[in-house]
Amino acid sequence: MPQIVVERLAKRYSVAEREPGVMGAAKGLFRRRRRTIEALKDVSFNLEAGELLGFIGPNGAGKSTTIKILSGILRPDEGRVEVAGLVPYADRIRHVARIGVVFGQRTQLWWDLPVIDGFELLRDIYRVDHAAYQRTRDELVAMLRLERLLDQPVRQLSLGQRMRAEIAAALLHEPRILFLDEPTIGLDAPSKLAVREFVHRLNRERGVTVLLTTHDMHDIEALAKRVIVIGHGRVLADGTFDALRARIAAEHSSDDDARDETLAIEEVIARFYHLHGATEA
């Protein structure tokens, strides 16, 4: 039985709209127009324990929504989700104790606290045994080279330093499943490489299941054996990256350079989005 089961997931957001300008604002006082956005229409996939899955798709495709549902902080409107035997949003507290999550665009560490204080707070919040905490923390500090950062307040860290601290923070309770939502966004090359290498080791050596979203195709190339392309709230492709490349070549057979095996990975993806009309509205 797969560790993560996602079946026919659908999620709609209702968005308040108003017409532009003063008249629009005045109208809005009396009548609110609401529009429904379908973030997810029909997303299904399975993930085995120990897999490393790359989740890609244009902005607004539904990647983050899927991660939020899998993390238990959002309820789907339709469909079935099970992570390690639990329905995330129904059994939130038990579920979140067993997963780690990093949102590249947000920080889960406390801005004004030194990194180490944040770690200790997380230790208590997750009720981690002190001895186990020390062991895990020392391992993470060594692997992510955090020694010098521990006593600095989070607000003083560079983005690359912060992201390494964030990843460590997500792993202090030794989760078996890790969700990474754009963990390399905005990072410089050395930081990206450090994050990639760490995620790779975590997956290979510790067998942690990783689900990663990114716009950086090098992340995918370096890490993921399996890739899911999502667009317009649907799964457009699910397989190895080479299979995706072959599919582009086939679908685009009239175009000569599409057969070119040396086609850059960015190019393959851009073509794929284009072919499926999956660029953002």
Add this chain to the structure above:
Amino acid sequence: MELARPYVAAFSARFMLMLQYRAAAVAGFATQCWWGAIKVMIYAAFYRASPGATNAPMTLSQVITYTWLAQGFLALAPWTTDPDIALAVRSGAVSFDRLRPVDTYSLWYARAAAWMTSRAVPRAALMFLLAGIILPVFGLSEWAWKLPPTLAQAALFGMSLVLVVALASAVVMILNIAVVVTLNERGVNYLLSPFTVVLSGNLLPLALFPDWMHRLLFLQPFAGIVDIPFRIYSGNLEGREAFAGVGLQALWTLLLVAGGRAWMHRVMQRLDIQGG
């Protein structure tokens, strides 16, 4: 103990962090002294000028002690939402609170309690130093913050003060949840502060309102934030009435916590975390 560990940790982390804001404590203390002094002088003028003042439900000395207490513990009055929660709602960091294996209501409640007590403790201590010790030393005992009349009143006040924190945190939680619903704290903050100031007895001890209002004012929840505890301290609320006051504080705390939890549960069911 293990059950409470996350909440105790969240409380102490917030408490220690807030204690570092020394400049804010001194500035708050100065403002509260200023207002306290003005109020004390106004009460003195009224009591001395009015022939009926001998029959007032509180003596001038009780009113003065009450005023210093209310100023010293001003940070325990639930005027506004917890600024951290408001910020987390705007930035979307609320999602991280939902990612923790803890009860979100209890987590926020512990943080609100820490936020209020950490600001109240240093200010109240400074206020007591000034109004309780320095004023009498300089021969101004008439204007001073006096000690409770009996040990029994002092003990009852201790209990009542703990309930102030519990009750005020429950009110702040209602505001916090309102911020989650409206996504902005400003409206919520403007809405409640006048009620808090008047109904708690901060503006004027509730005992000094017209007689026919007394029962009603005593029964509403805000009385438990200023009026009940500080009248117990000053010896104005004694015996059965004092026990009734403490009972009301506990009852309102339970009701507001139950209401807040139910509301939060509903809100979190349909919480949308927006943005990528």
